[in-house]
Amino acid sequence: MTNTTETNRPTLAMATDPERALVLAPNFQPDVDLLIRESAIVFGTKGSGKTNLLALIVEQMRRYLFPQVIFDTEREQQSLLKFLPHGVIATANRCPSAYDIIHRGLQVIIDLQSWETEEAAALAMCQLINELFVVSNAIAPQDRYPCAIHLDEAAYWLPQDTVSYLSKDTRKAVLDAFHKLATRGRKQGLTPFLYTQSISEVRKETIRQAGIQILMRQTLDTDLDRYCEYIYGATSKTRALIRAYPRGKAVVILPDSSQIRVQFNERQSEHVSHTPLTQTAIKKFAQVDIDVDAISMRDMSAPADQPSPSSSKASKAEKKPQTCKAPRGLSLKDWVYSLLDANASLTNNQLSAITKRKLNTVQQYRHEYFAQHPEKAQPKEPPGKMERTVRAMLAENPQYTASQIAHSTNYNIRQVKLVFARIQGQPDATQ
Numbered sequence: 001m002t003n004t005t006e007t008n009r010p011t012l013a014m015a016t017d018p019e020r021a022l023v024l025a026p027n028f029q030p031d032v033d034l035l036i037r038e039s040a041i042v043f044g045t046k047g048s049g050k051t052n053l054l055a056l057i058v059e060q061m062r063r064y065l066f067p068q069v070i071f072d073t074e075r076e077q078q079s080l081l082k083f084l085p086h087g088v089i090a091t092a093n094r095c096p097s098a099y100d101i102i103h104r105g106l107q108v109i110i111d112l113q114s115w116e117t118e119e120a121a122a123l124a125m126c127q128l129i130n131e132l133f134v135v136s137n138a139i140a141p142q143d144r145y146p147c148a149i150h151l152d153e154a155a156y157w158l159p160q161d162t163v164s165y166l167s168k169d170t171r172k173a174v175l176d177a178f179h180k181l182a183t184r185g186r187k188q189g190l191t192p193f194l195y196t197q198s199i200s201e202v203r204k205e206t207i208r209q210a211g212i213q214i215l216m217r218q219t220l221d222t223d224l225d226r227y228c229e230y231i232y233g234a235t236s237k238t239r240a241l242i243r244a245y246p247r248g249k250a251v252v253i254l255p256d257s258s259q260i261r262v263q264f265n266e267r268q269s270e271h272v273s274h275t276p277l278t279q280t281a282i283k284k285f286a287q288v289d290i291d292v293d294a295i296s297m298r299d300m301s302a303p304a305d306q307p308s309p310s311s312s313k314a315s316k317a318e319k320k321p322q323t324c325k326a327p328r329g330l331s332l333k334d335w336v337y338s339l340l341d342a343n344a345s346l347t348n349n350q351l352s353a354i355t356k357r358k359l360n361t362v363q364q365y366r367h368e369y370f371a372q373h374p375e376k377a378q379p380k381e382p383p384g385k386m387e388r389t390v391r392a393m394l395a396e397n398p399q400y401t402a403s404q405i406a407h408s409t410n411y412n413i414r415q416v417k418l419v420f421a422r423i424q425g426q427p428d429a430t431q
Contacts (some may be wrong), residue, residue: 012254022060024053025262028252032064036146038211038255039182039191041154043199043223048216049248050195051076054150055267057193058107059083067147068107069132071125073156077109079270085399092116092124098131102139102147118165122157122174129177129190136188144189149181154196160203182209199226211255217245227251232259332357336365344376386411390419 015021015031023029035057044050055077058068062084070077081087084107088096091114096106110128115121129149136144151157158175162168181192194210196202200222207213207230215227227242228234230253242251248264330338336351346354351362370377393405402420406413 011258012256013252013258013260022057023265024056024060025264027260028262028264030254032061034255035061035193035212036148036191037186039186039209040193040212040214041202041207041210042193042195042214042216042250043197043202043218043227044214044216044250045197045219047247048218048245049250049264050197050216051152052248052267053214053216053250053264054152054193054195055080055269056265058148058150059268061148062107064146065105066145067101067105068150069101069128069147070107070109070150071112071152071157072109073112073153075111075113077152077269078111080107080109081404082393082400083269083397085397087404092120095124095128098128098135102132102135119167119170122166122170125157126170126173126177129181132190133180133185133188136190146189146191148191148193149185150193150195151178152195154178154194155198155201156196158194158202158206160201179206182206199223213253214250215242215253216250217242217247219243232257332361333365333368336362337369340366340369340373340376344373386415387419387422390416391423394423 012034013028013030015029015034017031018029020031020033021029022032022035040057042050042053051074054070058070058077058080061068065085068084070080072078078089081089086104086106088106088108090096090108090110093114095110096104096108100106101108110125112121112125115124132147132149136147158178159166159171163171166174178192178194181190185192192210194206198220199207199215199218200220213230215230218224218227224239224242228239231238231251246263248266250262250264251259252262253259332355335355339346339351339354346366348359348363348366351366352359355362389411390405393400402416403413405411406416
């Protein structure tokens with residue numbers, strides 16, 4: 001592949017004003033308004049660095065304070081919260097309005113897993129995007145400002161073919177919403193950024209609507225063939241190089257058709273991987289004594305679409321939408337206790353996420369558990385550590401609220417407010 005960008009002449013890859021540069025790689029520091037004006041689409045296999053790049057772009061854009069919406073498919077972006085000046089984690093039961101996102105400059109990480117089904121999450125995305133259009137349209141053109149909208153795992157939510165997890169109408173609604181974003185959104189300040197694995201699963205018109213294409217590692221011939229349609233002077237050597245690209249390396253194609261090879265920087269926020277690890281299995285099962293002869297077995301000889309009479313009641317129950325149930329024979333309280341038996345360091349937020357139950361309920365059971373098992377309680381922090389942590393975070397970003405710090409550190413919100421009151425020299429903030 002030929003690098004058509006020369007260092008001795010101006011290039012879109014490097015902003016002319018360093019104050020406006022997004023520092024994404026040593027040789028790719030574009031003007032922030034270039035990305036807002038053109039939008040971007042990112043391709044790459046699992047492990048190629050897409051998730052890191054999404055977080056890196058969000059982190060770099062935070063300096064300009066404009067709103068951002070991050071549709072987080074795998075709960076891999078929540079660690080961004082403490083880096084965002086007006087960061088909020090949104091869930092199915094707690095989501096800010098489009099008006100507040102635009103007019104209060106919120107950076108919203110939307111936990112798509114908090115909805116009970118993909119269908120419900122997809123419809124929520126459509127609703128929010130439509131509301132963002134309504135709000136931005138009410139602002140005079142000269143007064144509008146950017147709002148970046150990031151969609152992780154775009155091919156999952158924008159499938160070109162029929163899928164089992166989205167109805168035909170919902171699939172069309174999501175495709176229409178993002179098509180509207182790509183074709184009309186930027187004039188209203190709404191810029192889409194799409195991150196997905198396979199370029200062969202994305203229509204060419206969708207790719208053309210993004211002014212910047214970022215091509216990371218691919219291994220399948222169908223995807224490499226599509227890459228070569230966009231890379232100038234691509235050869236068999238180009239295919240071999242891209243197939244072997246390390247994490248974070250990519251070909252970037254710019255709106256003027258120039259192209260460069262880059263090695264993207266690492267994000268500042270922590271990348272929390274959700275890939276199952278063998279060590280987790282060892283911790284869970286090492287001390288478990290299981291009587292396999294006592295485990296009940298079911299009859300799988302009947303076809304799935306013709307259940308046996310004995311299983312008809314169970315199959316009907318399975319069709320009903322349900323929240324996450326406790327293991328058989330365990331109440332929610334016993335479930336929380338068993339989770340803490342296995343890992344006493346689990347926080348209230350983590351227990352709430354695992355059990356899909358309200359935070360105050362699991363918080364009560366967790367408190368009761370450690371009252372009964374004080375020997376398992378985590379050692380108390382050295383005196384002053386919380387205050388030092390809060391002071392350090394406020395020094396990094398004075399706009400952090402007490403709730404944001406409590407969420408990102410798992411400190412008690414009341415204790416954080418007390419620290420805030422001491423730091424600010426004000427009366428007790430909890431009174």
